[in-house]
Amino acid sequence: MNKKFEIGVCYYPEHWPESLWPDDARRMAALGVTYVRIGEFAWSRLEPKRGDLRLEWLERAIDVLHEAGLKVILGTPTATPPKWLVDEMPDMLPVDKEGKVLGFGSRRHYCFSHRGYRSECLRIVETLAERFGNHPAVAGWQTDNEYGCHDTARSWSEESLAAFRHWLSDRYGSVEALNSAWGNVFWSKEYTDIYAIDLPGLAPAEINPAHRMDFYRFSSDQVVEFNRLQCDLLRKLSPGRDIIHNFMGRTLEFDHFAVGADLDISSWDNYPLGFLEDRSDADDDWRRRFARAGDPDFQAFHHDLYRATSGGRWWVMEQQPGPVNWADHNPVPRDGMVRLWTLEAFAHGAEVVSYFRWKQAPFAQEQMHSGLLRPDGVEAEGYFEAKSAIEALQAVDTTANTKADAAIVFDYESAWAWEVQPQGREFDYFRLVFDHYRALRRKGLSIDIVAPDTADLSAYGLVLVPGLFAWSDALVTALCNFEGIALIGPRSGSKTRDFSIPDGLPPDLPKNLADVLVSRVESLRPDCPVSLADGEGAVRFWREFLVTGGSCQAEITAEDGWPVLVHQGRTHYLGGWPDDILLDDIVARLTTLAALPTVDLPEGVRLRRHGDLTFVFNYGDTAADLGALGLDGELIIGGSALPPSGVSVFRQ
């Protein structure tokens, strides 16, 4: 394995007799592991009672790992405050929308807004950073663990309410400005004092979308602030170490770009089978077919997303090594898939892939979550898959990351906007963007995900902006200057930042970019798609009625004559949610216009360019002939026949 690609594991020395630590460390090193993440849930062992600090065991654990030549990522234990702390300040517990307090007994039992808890977090982080911040084995820090997991980013607590009112006051300055921005004249919702505003909880009917949207923005900002406090302290006390957080999959309740900006490295926790089972929009047939492989695009999407959130540096902090415990069904991965997932992360530019966890714990909540080792210390299947991945990587030279051909704008605020106002039951922002992402992948494109305030798109041949609720000035300027092919819509620019319809109606773009107007919209039952005038595809879920002017003209038209896709020069506007057939058609047109090379990949086969290497992966259950797909070159890993779970890498 070259320098670039490294392997890690997650380890819990506190779960095992100290006598086992040296052997565990030795076996990790022997496998080829270089990073070990520890400590992120250990508060009750580090401080069993207030002030009773017990850091010695952790020091011994770090030393043991260090002696085996391993580098340590030390987690701050703030995702699991101990019971004595919760009992001291019970109002730190999160409260759900219905006012129910979520108690102690699992994890993430705190409000991000709670000032007392923030102080406690700084205290324990300071303690750890002072003790271990300059330890030679400590290569980095993980802040907390999986922010927002278990729907914890939003809380309806008293402290949250107080903080929200401050936040509103900062944002609007005066209650008059707020009333105007929110349109509170509607239904007599005008306030006389910002400090009379409640959190958007239960009410007889729908609460003002602008009110909810601001609560979602506020909640995201609280996560950012919470994380930044730790980052600032760690930077000061532990210089030269990377600061990392481990994000989750399809977690949208806070802005990962904003959190990522405070990190050195974004990482994420990659559980392909659990995500397919619990967080997918796919139908049952799809889930059945990929039940042991994972969705062919879900992992790649998040690799590309989190590559963007901290400016390019990213890891997989937790990699599924076998069956997990938390999804509705927890099957065993198909042979080879753990290896495939590992190599795929590197293909997308990961620096490190770290398995969760080294050894399966026989007790407590995750006792059914597999590790590289079984609870009795014997190697489990995941161990051998990791070994095989490590061996395969020996053949890969260090390569520079690749600028992708196409970019998709991804915007957390848009996710909140359409959660607040779906208008049709199926209108989910992630689903919409992911539909577009998948279509690009089916054509073999390598993709960058970019932030909604991106100011320069010049590196790309093709840019997609689906469902962006409101424009940033930077992005509009970038689009105006963009010389590639752009696809905008549906629903992009349909709101102002204040959650109103723009004065000139959507998509609220300069006429010299796109002289098109959305005169009305509708949401559609899934069994009521709108057919096209020509071709098999259809618009589903969401449809817009487009009126064009100037040189903007229809390119694809619905059965009833209304335009579905219009373009003005290189700028295209899509007035509906396309089904896969229509999306494939649109992508084919746009890649042709952009002169991007494409490959029509069989279902389950996906590729990623990495420097001068092309990685090809087979999520499907039938072998693929890469030569027949026009994929060839010097084979580095695998062969031209790509079996199920297979990975081939070649240099072109």
Next chain:
Amino acid sequence: MNKKFEIGVCYYPEHWPESLWPDDARRMAALGVTYVRIGEFAWSRLEPKRGDLRLEWLERAIDVLHEAGLKVILGTPTATPPKWLVDEMPDMLPVDKEGKVLGFGSRRHYCFSHRGYRSECLRIVETLAERFGNHPAVAGWQTDNEYGCHDTARSWSEESLAAFRHWLSDRYGSVEALNSAWGNVFWSKEYTDIYAIDLPGLAPAEINPAHRMDFYRFSSDQVVEFNRLQCDLLRKLSPGRDIIHNFMGRTLEFDHFAVGADLDISSWDNYPLGFLEDRSDADDDWRRRFARAGDPDFQAFHHDLYRATSGGRWWVMEQQPGPVNWADHNPVPRDGMVRLWTLEAFAHGAEVVSYFRWKQAPFAQEQMHSGLLRPDGVEAEGYFEAKSAIEALQAVDTTANTKADAAIVFDYESAWAWEVQPQGREFDYFRLVFDHYRALRRKGLSIDIVAPDTADLSAYGLVLVPGLFAWSDALVTALCNFEGIALIGPRSGSKTRDFSIPDGLPPDLPKNLADVLVSRVESLRPDCPVSLADGEGAVRFWREFLVTGGSCQAEITAEDGWPVLVHQGRTHYLGGWPDDILLDDIVARLTTLAALPTVDLPEGVRLRRHGDLTFVFNYGDTAADLGALGLDGELIIGGSALPPSGVSVFRQ
């Protein structure tokens, strides 16, 4: 357009710059609008703080409308108490069955029972009525807005509890009488004091149905009282003006006959597409086929219902003009449907059809609800449909309303009774009555809906009494005197008013009317219908085992030999919930007996007689040949070929 049929719009001057008002008024008048409803959500603008009354803007708005020749319906703003008022008396907020308080932020956030809030309502109504009650433009008042919408008719608050105990004390006089009436000896539920009785909230098992029934009666009475307070005050301070309330569709939690009795005019808010999507029992295929047209009978049912609730005078106060924002899916109506809905209301006797809303608001909760104008003031599709409807109406002379051929008894208490005790999951009163109503409509009959205490049925050839839980003396007498054909059951007369089984078992009718006894009943899975001895139809959901005596005899029999339909002279009793095939068979038999002229209408085609005119409507998506149906005469509107969304009117 003749004098009888008038057009209105709902308008919110407070949402728009005052400078736009005159042009809006002018354009309304130019379209043919004569009525404008305003003010019903404007409390925070009329009184931004306690006592700080700001009525001038409203006066200017009324004047502007008046100057354009428009008549004003002024809404009392009591559906949206402002935040300062809620903060003064937070116990006015409604509480749900689980004890959760429903807060400020939307609308209808009050308990009908709250005495403090009732006083505040009278204060603001008095203020408005004193200022505007004799203004020449003010033609009427709307009390509050959509009572009961968002499930707000019932509240489990402390004030509601106190009022419920008073109500029970008034009703029963003594705790012994209440214990006896409710059968509280069962499961040791006997109380020693009426003031120890709780609201029927959460409990480990089912709460006494008599207890729940009385809570539902009480809750309905609270709505009636709340509305009556406003009516009495308005009658005094604004003489000669019509008092109106706008009911909703399929809202059953209060007795609309009782509220309607205090009004001059019943009106309702007619959203055909939203209702089909969110409030229909129809299957997915039906919903898909009529997704852009609305259910062919739902609107007509409510037209006929609300024509009854205030003695004949009724309006459509809010007419859907395009896509709405509140259903699971919000499609665009098929071209022509807004016009069709408008004309259909007049065919059923409406005096006014008023569109909601004049102009789409770009902000707050209903920003995705279309209006006749787009947010930018340009005419939307609904505008042109309204225009077309107005033009068509020019051809229609003033006509007298028509006494219908058939009547169906509709009873809110029965809806509550079967909500309390469905006994089988599908037993919903509205659904049962609506099934019968649809069957009459499929035969082209014009129908009156009549109250459960109707004392005279002599105007009808056919009367249906499905699912009436308990008899009024008036109705039994009316049936005994009735010389037409009557169809009673299923489940009619199966309870006493105290929610017990009658001593002599259902249907609890005089033997000289119907010598039949329901010896036992069963509820059926939807996949377990009971077939008939002859024919295709079946009994579903609910079945009774009938024992007849005297001259009462079986007319239709189940496969197992038990009678399904029996009759004694002109009185028929139906011992089950018929499927549509059986219902069509029964209606065919009864209309023949009653010598009523019928037309077998194609799916989606419906008609309504109005004076000497016959209106025919096509909700379907294929054209109908009216001549082939035997429908002809002097054509007033449309032609003999009735296209989808078409309306034909002819004089016979």
Next chain:
Amino acid sequence: MNKKFEIGVCYYPEHWPESLWPDDARRMAALGVTYVRIGEFAWSRLEPKRGDLRLEWLERAIDVLHEAGLKVILGTPTATPPKWLVDEMPDMLPVDKEGKVLGFGSRRHYCFSHRGYRSECLRIVETLAERFGNHPAVAGWQTDNEYGCHDTARSWSEESLAAFRHWLSDRYGSVEALNSAWGNVFWSKEYTDIYAIDLPGLAPAEINPAHRMDFYRFSSDQVVEFNRLQCDLLRKLSPGRDIIHNFMGRTLEFDHFAVGADLDISSWDNYPLGFLEDRSDADDDWRRRFARAGDPDFQAFHHDLYRATSGGRWWVMEQQPGPVNWADHNPVPRDGMVRLWTLEAFAHGAEVVSYFRWKQAPFAQEQMHSGLLRPDGVEAEGYFEAKSAIEALQAVDTTANTKADAAIVFDYESAWAWEVQPQGREFDYFRLVFDHYRALRRKGLSIDIVAPDTADLSAYGLVLVPGLFAWSDALVTALCNFEGIALIGPRSGSKTRDFSIPDGLPPDLPKNLADVLVSRVESLRPDCPVSLADGEGAVRFWREFLVTGGSCQAEITAEDGWPVLVHQGRTHYLGGWPDDILLDDIVARLTTLAALPTVDLPEGVRLRRHGDLTFVFNYGDTAADLGALGLDGELIIGGSALPPSGVSVFRQ
């Protein structure tokens, strides 16, 4: 009817005018009834206010029954504390997991842990036992009614919390021992004081399974204690009377073996149609086909279960006599089914079958629940079915109960364990055991259900131990000594009592019994079964990867080569949840090995051996030819042709 089989009814004298009692008693006796259960919900009549005891009416009722020659089972009224008592101690009300108080108004509105309420129960039981405990008509007592019904066995109240902490303190002695046993080091859940531990309520993520498991154990123990208090008092004050409780079907929240150990007789309430509709895992087609008959195995299972819980003596205390009121759908039983259910109970060894209820009440919650008589006192269909059953029983001699051929271990703790940690959505313990039970029944076997601490299995040819979460020493010893055929697994022995994975991995058995190790497991979507190498069957829902050693060898293998069924001599281990085809195959193999006679019964036909009699029952809707099945002998009841709903009994 011989001495052994007796008939009872449930009667509520307090519901009827006293003048009707003598006639009711006379008619009961005339029908052949010998037992009458009364009084179990009558507290508000026995003590309308604190201390105001009114026992005279009950004495008169007992006397009336006594004079008619009837024996009385007197219920303690503790399932329905009256309102005045609840108002005195409102904290006795149960609290659900979300903290919502479940109020007065139905039944079972108390916490088992509440010390004040326990005292009140002892007071009223003492009062009744002193007055009636030696009355010659009183033959037995029923404690309370249907413990755990309506999910009432667990409560999150303050009193429950206090008792839980005591219970934990008793169980673990120290907080260190508890932390270690629960594995609280995981996620920093370590406590510093047992009295700081909360009930497992709401939390952001999953609560420790060991914590939940102990709460479930505690909750079960509270039911046991609650019941024992009454038993001890009744034994003292009413010597010589049987103490009985009436269990429900598929109620798993407390250990019925533990409650049953304090009773003389276990009884249960047998509602075949309601249970099929509301408590079955069967698919819609199965439910439709048996909607009027009930599941062919559900009743038998509970007969066999409750025969075990009190050492052999058992009754049906409430037998469904017609349609009930509480299921989603409540159909009329097919003609003959009430008779069939009655005879089936006796075939399984019941001493008494008692119908619920004598006469349908016309008021309150159960007014739609049929009785043997209609509300007007006329005989309902159930009356005639009971009569027919009683007549048929005349032909049956007293017979000794039969030791069954096969046994299944049933363990309430395992039900809680897999409720806490299903790992796959379908993993329900009852469903797993019932699948196995059904397969034995399809082969015509008579089955005993045995407790998880059974020390002697020598009476059986075949023993099944599916899904037993942890071993008792007694059972392991019994299996080691067992000379019949044993089938163990899936998931048996996969936990320690502390809810951890055993050190040596499952199934945690001595190698000389079964040298097999479960190296990993997976849960499967229902549409992802694992096929076998040979044959039609499959593993579904749950699969284990088995590694064998020594003489343990594979007998059935999956398509991918992993063993599904292994055996070591007579001991078999099953590594997955078999579908019915595979189960039938396994049962065929095992019964052959055990040399047990089997019959391949058609769907819906079931049999039970009772002494030298064989009872055959037809739940299906087509006739069966018993001769063709090889079932013959001296016919006692019925014939060789077994019609739908038929019962045949012959002596072999």
